[in-house]
Amino acid sequence: MACSSIRPANPMLSAVVPFLNEAATLPRLISTLEQVLEEIGLPWELVLVDDGSRDDSLAVAKRELQRRPQIRASLLSLSRNFGKEAALTAGLEAAQGDVVVPLDADLQDPPELIAPMLEQWRQGFDVVYAVRRRRAGDSATKRLTAFGFYRLMGRLSSTTIPADTGDFRLMDRCVVEALARLPERTRFMKGLFAWVGFRQTAIQYDRDARQGGASGWNYWKLWNFAVDGITSFSRVPLQVLSGGGLLIAGVALLYGAWMVLRTLLFGIDLPGYASLMTAVLLLGGLQLIGLGVLGEYLGRVFEEVKRRPLYLVRERWQQEQQ
Ligand code: UDP
Ligand code: MG
Numbered sequence: 001m002a003c004s005s006i007r008p009a010n011p012m013l014s015a016v017v018p019f020l021n022e023a024a025t026l027p028r029l030i031s032t033l034e035q036v037l038e039e040i041g042l043p044w045e046l047v048l049v050d051d052g053s054r055d056d057s058l059a060v061a062k063r064e065l066q067r068r069p070q071i072r073a074s075l076l077s078l079s080r081n082f083g084k085e086a087a088l089t090a091g092l093e094a095a096q097g098d099v100v101v102p103l104d105a106d107l108q109d110p111p112e113l114i115a116p117m118l119e120q121w122r123q124g125f126d127v128v129y130a131v132r133r134r135r136a137g138d139s140a141t142k143r144l145t146a147f148g149f150y151r152l153m154g155r156l157s158s159t160t161i162p163a164d165t166g167d168f169r170l171m172d173r174c175v176v177e178a179l180a181r182l183p184e185r186t187r188f189m190k191g192l193f194a195w196v197g198f199r200q201t202a203i204q205y206d207r208d209a210r211q212g213g214a215s216g217w218n219y220w221k222l223w224n225f226a227v228d229g230i231t232s233f234s235r236v237p238l239q240v241l242s243g244g245g246l247l248i249a250g251v252a253l254l255y256g257a258w259m260v261l262r263t264l265l266f267g268i269d270l271p272g273y274a275s276l277m278t279a280v281l282l283l284g285g286l287q288l289i290g291l292g293v294l295g296e297y298l299g300r301v302f303e304e305v306k307r308r309p310l311y312l313v314r315e316r317w318q319q320e321q322q
Helices: 026-040 057-066 084-094 111-122 140-156 173-180 189-196 219-233 236-266 273-306
Strands: 013-019 044-050 072-078 099-102 127-135 165-172 200-207 313-319
Touching: 013 026, 013 084, 013 111, 026 044, 026 057, 026 111, 044 057, 044 084, 057 072, 057 313, 072 084, 084 099, 084 173, 084 189, 099 111, 099 173, 111 127, 111 165, 111 200, 140 219, 140 236, 165 173, 165 189, 173 189, 189 219, 219 273, 236 273
Parallel strands: 013 044, 013 099, 044 072, 127 200
Antiparallel strands: 072 313, 099 165, 127 165
């Protein structure tokens, strides 16, 4: 579906929220969203995706929705934890709205921004993304690693991924459908959002600390997330491998030629154990790193060719507006 520059006067808005173990924050999330979206005054729906929570988030979500029969909502429960990216994809696919807004369950993405985002959308932008000016509640290490990651990505990838931007954004229906057409299993959403293009603009906000509960991310998950991002949007690591190999081979060749020449001119002397050992170890190490990098890409090719579904839904629950 192509984008239309004529904006419907009364668009429907979908708020999409993937959640994992957020029983503590869901009630607040749902009431805040209801308040903010009712104020905007457009028809809206809530799409909640339970990403295999092990606490009673699912029951809490259902209870909170049933207490508010006036809300139009769908609730998907995935069969296990598939990760936020897959859960978000599930939510985007279930969303029906003319504009779709993914949000985090912990209220770190302030719903109050939706109104100014809508304003930009009405001006003709297809995507309005929120850029964090400040990250309260994140440790210095997290801020530093996040900073490093965005800068590295910017260098390595030809797709420019806006820095300090999460999944929080408002998208036109046409963009959501474009995203659904991307077949890859590795859903590095930040990258995919940028890759699809369209008319994008940013608005700034201060990111607050999460409202209760705990972050589902640890550094191992974040590391894998970063590797996913780099390997699905950049071939530079592979180019570094071949470039580095070429360089080392060139130097070795010159050095070899010099040694032959030296032997012819000055005869043989045997010392050289240290340099030999260094060369062997260095090359061995470099080769292992090289194999590891190849393995990262190959592993991802393997994931893609298996063509497994991105997520499985265990339960689908719908609440029609009354
Ligand atoms: N989340 C999820 N699946 C996961 C991890 C997280 O659906 O495997 C959800 C989580 O419930 C929250 C959002 O993704 O709604 C962002 O997660 P979190 O707040 O832990 O990330 P952070 O804000 O620390 O980057
Ligand atoms: Mg959070």
